[in-house]
Amino acid sequence: MVRRLRLGLTLQTAHKQAWYTRRFLGLRADLTSLPEPAPARIPMTMEPAGPDFKGFDRELARTNGSDWLEIFLRERMLDAGVTTLYVAHDEEREPIYCQWLIGHDDWASLDAYQPGRYVAIAEDEVILANAYTFPRHRGVRAMADGMGQLLRIAAERGATAAYTYVGEDNIPSLRGCHRVGFDLHHVRENTRRLWGRGSTVNAVDTHGRELWHAAIATS
Numbered sequence: 001m002v003r004r005l006r007l008g009l010t011l012q013t014a015h016k017q018a019w020y021t022r023r024f025l026g027l028r029a030d031l032t033s034l035p036e037p038a039p040a041r042i043p044m045t046m047e048p049a050g051p052d053f054k055g056f057d058r059e060l061a062r063t064n065g066s067d068w069l070e071i072f073l074r075e076r077m078l079d080a081g082v083t084t085l086y087v088a089h090d091e092e093r094e095p096i097y098c099q100w101l102i103g104h105d106d107w108a109s110l111d112a113y114q115p116g117r118y119v120a121i122a123e124d125e126v127i128l129a130n131a132y133t134f135p136r137h138r139g140v141r142a143m144a145d146g147m148g149q150l151l152r153i154a155a156e157r158g159a160t161a162a163y164t165y166v167g168e169d170n171i172p173s174l175r176g177c178h179r180v181g182f183d184l185h186h187v188r189e190n191t192r193r194l195w196g197r198g199s200t201v202n203a204v205d206t207h208g209r210e211l212w213h214a215a216i217a218t219s
Helices: 002-018 055-061 065-079 104-113 142-156 171-179 206-216
Strands: 020-030 085-089 095-102 125-133 161-167 182-193 196-202
Touching: 020 171, 020 206, 055 065, 055 095, 065 125, 085 142, 095 104, 095 142, 104 125, 125 142, 142 161, 142 171, 161 171, 161 182, 171 182, 171 206, 182 206
Parallel strands: 125 161
Antiparallel strands: 020 161, 020 182, 085 095, 095 125, 182 196
């Protein structure tokens, strides 16, 4: 891991494992009134990946730095039994974009993987989690297309609302979520200390509202 992450990022990651506080904007999409699809610049179709998906393994072998860490964490999530991963591939079967679609029946596996991190959802709600655009396909607006497809898949199955979480400093992802119909709903604060971890959900505060409106102003 040290070789892949390099020393600085390794130390930063180790510090986060022991002590950090991070805020996420909780976003909600009304699946009964979604905007028009936002196609990527390349053809892509989101499909279930299944527990035997090997795209993460291949990517780990050719990636370093922060991307290696992002892939490593997603591979851990899949290995932990959160198997409702969707992936879009290009013509050469290289992954373009991936994201988990978590329904009511799948929520227990997500909560077992990250206890207390996500609020429970109703039978007609879903969570979209851990979006990732693979490096060779960045800049083609894959996120808006892939996420929009997942929202429509959820709606076809009877869901009426979707939730997702984005770090408050991740402006590109906040813009992408807004394009496909998400709006600010709440704020989640995750904490990690030497003696344990916690997650609290709060109403939108002034700071969160200002960040959201600044992010979507040019989306």
